Ligand SMILES: Nc1ncnc2c1ncn2[C@@H]1O[C@H](COP(=O)(O)OP(=O)(O)OP(=O)(O)O)[C@@H](O)[C@H]1O
């Protein structure tokens with residue numbers, strides 16, 4: 605089986621935190637290897653995972669375009685890019701992290717960009733499970749992630765305005781011709797049950813709700829101490845809710 609999960613939503617709704625918990629759940633369930641992709645130019649997924657980033661796809665592109673002198677002339681640009689991108693992968697227990705880094709500049713280095721797309725496509729093909737953390741908004745999704753997405757989780761907080769924004773993102777995805785099979789809403793930082801008004805609203809705009817993830821003090825405590833939330837206790841409420849969701853998803857996909 606293979607499963608590509610992407611997380612999107614408005615700024616600060618909890619995309620990166622939940623992406624980290626999704627990776628943790630897949631790894632704990634033995635759904636390995638997972639490729640974690642940080643597609644946010646302001647990369648923070650590594651912080652949630654507790655990993656150091658030395659190189660990104662963006663920095664590799666810049667270095668190669670700037671001309672690399674210390675590489676054998678016998679290698680083509682494509683081989684150099686491939687090798688450098690492979691070596692920018694950060695290996696962790698049960699998963700690898702690929703950090704996209706800074707987006708392409710205004711100039712079109714189409715040659716390099718097309719090569720990079722091909723290399724990443726080949727790379728992602730070798731992972732059965734992929735989790736992509738995105739930046740707020742959707743525009744870059746079409747430009748930077750060419751692989752198909754089985755499920756796009758759009759994260760909102762438990763208020764109507766936030767769901768409205770999530771719905772707009774969902775509509776934008778429909779208009780943008782991105783290869784997304786399913787889109788589902790996740791309400792994050794829910795304080796107890798969702799109100800009937802909120803549930804009615806979600807239904808009235810035809811949004812499928814996948815899960816409500818509770819507000820979790822442990823997440824806050826770890827974040828405020830700068831500890832990776834990937835290491836959160838498995839009994840924590842937020843992890844338990846994500847793990848149930850991933851359990852169902854994995855079962856449905858197999
Ligand atoms: N379920 C939760 N319980 C408690 N705190 C949470 C929960 N989910 C996220 N947070 C907190 O919300 C804040 C924002 O989370 P996060 O960085 O994951 O959001 P984001 O959507 O990735 O933000 P950005 O748009 O800047 O990338 C963090 O301080 C995190 O600790």
Ligand SMILES: [Mg+2]
Nearest residue numbers: 619620644648
């Ligand atoms: Mg984030």
